[in-house]
Structure formats: structure tokens, C-alpha cells
Amino acid sequence: METNEILLQRRGHVGHIVLNRPKAINALNDAMITAITAALRDWETDDGVATVLISGAGERGLCAGGDIVAIYKHVQAGASKEIFWEDEYRMNSYISRYPKPVVSLMDGVVLGGGIGVSAHASHRVVTERSTVGMPETRIGFIPDVGGCYLYSRAPGELGTHLALTAGTGTGADAIVLGLADYYVDSIDLPALVEALAEASADEAIAHFARMEVPPSDLAKDRRWIDDCYRHDDAEQILAALESSGEPKALQAAVELAAKSPTSVKLTLEALRRARGMATLEEVLDQDYRLGIRLLHAPDFAEGVRAQVIDKDRNPRWNPATLADVDRATVEAYFADLGPDELGLAAATVPAGRPQA
Incomplete structure (x- = not known):
């Protein structure tokens, strides 16, 4: 295609x-995923291609996620399943x-499906402009x-x-x-792209990668995060956040309470189950089970309506x-x-990352 x-x-x-929908922050649709997969298959056996590079057009970011408006319209039209997820999850595994x-330039906004097209790559590059995250509980879905x-x-x-x-988090x-x-540094990305054309991925990136990464604000908060989120029950986590004396924990409680209750509980369960899964493909199979069922649950359509269609930011969860x-x-x-x-899991075995 x-x-x-x-x-x-x-x-x-x-x-x-190059993901080339800059006005939509390069949100993925099925035609794009089909094209990406086809290119990867062609280049896999092309001796002239030693490295694959993935980047996004425009100044705003690599990819804001999947085209949830298109999926929403499919749901409203009575779709019984979403072929987009099948193609996307197979691409993630591939x-x-x-x-x-595979070098991914995770510059700017990298959310949801943007994580899927970049964070499973062998060489993942972030910058001072990067904003990464999985915002799915905001729309009645799960981090897939x-x-x-x-x-x-x-x-x-x-x-x-x-x-x-x-x-979300920083680079x-x-x-x-x-x-x-x-x-x-984002200013060095054009030079990095030029270097990748001649040198190996490891050599090119080593020349531009900063030896010292800026401090992570998220890592500084690990004490209260580990304490509050250690529970396997969402209500216990919310109670721990609300009873914490840490202002950031109290804000997290407000954020969590505003999300789809169904999505929050499914996400927590999915995370705990994923810890015991050996391969990405096992988790992608789990993502698919949840996605197919959430497609017909009330919160997904309501979440997309509130956040993207009507933009009233006032979802009525059920x-x-x-x-x-x-x-x-x-x-x-x-x-x-x-x-x-x-x-996917039945067709694959654990595999290591390629080196260059």
C-alpha cells in the first residue's frame, strides 16, 4: 500500500x-503501519541496508500515538474488531x-503508539525535547x-x-x-543522521551521545512512588496516595481518580501479569485480548469523545x-x-537485540 x-x-x-503526518504529530494509521512493515521486510534482505532509521516529520515530535479518531469512527460504525491493532502489534514485534x-529518534512528543514504533528498537535516542508516555487510561483504554x-x-x-x-516523562x-x-542534544540530530549513513549505529551514536544524562525528576520521586504503588489493588494504591504527605503523591491521586476506573484496574492487572511474561509477544497477545473487549466497552468511546471529539474533558465513566x-x-x-x-507468542521464541 x-x-x-x-x-x-x-x-x-x-x-x-519518516513518519509524515506533522499536523497530527505523525499519528499512526493502518496505511502507515502497512508501509512501515513493507519497508522493513524489503530492507531485511537488502545487503545495501545496514541500519534502519525511524524519525518523525515536523518540529513537534516523533509520534503522538495511534489515530484514535479513526478507530472511534470504526466503533461508531459498528466494527466488531479493529484490524489496526493486529497490524500494529505485529509491527511492534517485528x-x-x-x-x-533499528535506530529510533524519540525527539519531541512520543506517546502511545509512538512508544510502540520506537521503544522496541535496538538503538533508542532521546533528547532534551522528548516527552514520553502512555496516556491510554485518559481515554478508557490500556497502555498497549x-x-x-x-x-x-x-x-x-x-x-x-x-x-x-x-x-509523561522527559528524555x-x-x-x-x-x-x-x-x-x-536535538541540535545534533541532523549530524547524527548524516553519520549513520556512513558509520555503524553504535559508532555514529557514540560520537553524539552525551556521557552524562541530565537528572531524572521521576527517579528523584521513587521513594514515595514505590511506597504508594507497591499494592496489587488499585483502591489501595489510591488510598496510599491520598494519605501520603508528599504533595506530588496527592496530585497523583487526583490524576488517578480522574481516569477510567475500568482502565485503571485493567492496566494494573496487565502490568502485574506482564512482569511474569518472558516475551514482548506474550504481552502483545494480552494487549489484543484487552483491546478487542475494550472496543465494545462504554469507556473507550466516551474517553475519545471527551478528549478528542467534543473536547469537553469531562468523561462520564461507566x-x-x-x-x-x-x-x-x-x-x-x-x-x-x-x-x-x-x-504472536505461539509463533516466536525469546530473541536478543541486534548489535552494530
């Missing part, structure tokens, strides 16, 4: 994928297992694209905090979280409180889909 929303460029031994180095795989492996409960509150935070590897979302309801979302399973 051809689309001008993805630009494919060749320079030296680099195959460069990037994570790609046999050649393998976000729970990444967040569940972050130090302590830092990932739990950001996942439940739909919080320095992204490195602490394990979402990125290298910190490069159920309205954490206490109203019982354990049986949570368990039902995680049930096997039978013949409709995505099946």
Missing part, C-alpha cells in the same frame, strides 16, 4: 523511515526482533503496543505510576525507565468508581479469545 504519510529514504547504508539495527512489557520492567513502581495516571526519565538508551469494577469483571477481560487470539 502506497501512502505519502510515510517517506522512505536511502542514504549511504541507511534505510530511513521491530523488536529485526535482524539489523507492549507498553506494559516496558513499564513492568522499569525500576520499582515508576512504570506503574506513569501507566495508571497517564503521566532523562525515558532512559531511567528503560524506554531509551542514548541522550543526544462504572464510575474503582469499587464498582469487581474482580470477576477484570478477569473476564483477560480471558482467552479462542480462534480470535492474535497468537
Whole structure:
């Protein structure tokens, strides 16, 4: 499928994928994902391509996530499933297992699906302009694209905090979280792109990466974050935040309480289950089970309406409180889909990252 929303460029031994919807902060749609996957497949066997580079057009960021407006319209039109997620999750897995180095420039806004297209790469670069996060609980969804795989492996409960509150972090935070590897000043990105055309990914990045990464504000808050989010029950976490004497914890309580109760409980459960999963693909299969069911739950449509369609920022969640979302309801979302399973885990085995 051809689309001008993805630009494919060749320079030296680099195959460069440019997400090209700058007015939408390069939000992903299915045509873009199809084009990205096709390019990766072509370049996998092309001896002239040694490194793949992923970046975003415009000044605002790499990618603001998936095109949730398009998904919302599919739901309103009566779609029984969302093919976008199938294609996206397969792409996420493919990037994570790609046999050649994949360099992602996580400059500017990198949210939701933007994490999926970049944070599973082998060489992940952030800058002083980076804003990273998974905002899904804000729209009645869960951190998908393998976000729970990444967040569940972050130090302590830092990932739990950001996942439940739909919080964001800086480039320095992204490195602490394990979402990125290298910190490069944004002014040096054009020169880095030029260097990648001639040198290996490791050599080129080493020349521009800062030896000392700026302090992470998120890491400074780890004491109260670990203490409040250590519970496996969302109501206990909220109570711990509300009873904390830390002002930031009290603000986190306000943020968490405003999110979809169903999404908060499903996200916490998904994070805890992801900790025990060996591969990204197991988590992506879990993401798919939850996504298919949330597609038909009231909060997803309501969340998108409130945040993106009507923009009144006043979603009416159903159920309205954490206490109203019982354990049986949570368990039902995680049930096997039978013949409709995505099946990524069954087709893969653990794999290491490529080096260059």
C-alpha cells in the first residue's frame, strides 16, 4: 500500500523511515503501519541496508500515538474488531526482533503508539525535547503496543505510576525507565543522521551521545512512588496516595481518580501479569485480548469523545468508581479469545537485540 504519510529514504547504508503526518504529530494509521512493515521486510534482505532509521516529520515530535479518531469512527460504525491493532502489534514485534539495527529518534512528543514504533528498537535516542508516555487510561483504554512489557520492567513502581495516571516523562526519565538508551542534544540530530549513513549505529551514536544524562525528576520521586504503588489493588494504591504527605503523591491521586476506573484496574492487572511474561509477544497477545473487549466497552468511546471529539474533558465513566469494577469483571477481560487470539507468542521464541 502506497501512502505519502510515510517517506522512505536511502542514504549511504541507511534505510530511513519518516513518519509524515506533522499536523497530527505523525499519528499512526493502518496505511502507515502497512508501509512501515513493507519497508522493513524489503530492507531485511537488502545487503545495501545496514541500519534502519525511524524519525518523525515536523518540529513537534516523533509520534503522538495511534489515530484514535479513526478507530472511534470504526466503533461508531459498528466494527466488531479493529484490524489496526493486529497490524500494529505485529509491527511492534517485528521491530523488536529485526535482524539489523533499528535506530529510533524519540525527539519531541512520543506517546502511545509512538512508544510502540520506537521503544522496541535496538538503538533508542532521546533528547532534551522528548516527552514520553502512555496516556491510554485518559481515554478508557490500556497502555498497549507492549507498553506494559516496558513499564513492568522499569525500576520499582515508576512504570506503574506513569501507566495508571497517564503521566509523561522527559528524555532523562525515558532512559531511567528503560524506554531509551542514548541522550543526544536535538541540535545534533541532523549530524547524527548524516553519520549513520556512513558509520555503524553504535559508532555514529557514540560520537553524539552525551556521557552524562541530565537528572531524572521521576527517579528523584521513587521513594514515595514505590511506597504508594507497591499494592496489587488499585483502591489501595489510591488510598496510599491520598494519605501520603508528599504533595506530588496527592496530585497523583487526583490524576488517578480522574481516569477510567475500568482502565485503571485493567492496566494494573496487565502490568502485574506482564512482569511474569518472558516475551514482548506474550504481552502483545494480552494487549489484543484487552483491546478487542475494550472496543465494545462504554469507556473507550466516551474517553475519545471527551478528549478528542467534543473536547469537553469531562468523561462520564461507566462504572464510575474503582469499587464498582469487581474482580470477576477484570478477569473476564483477560480471558482467552479462542480462534480470535492474535497468537504472536505461539509463533516466536525469546530473541536478543541486534548489535552494530
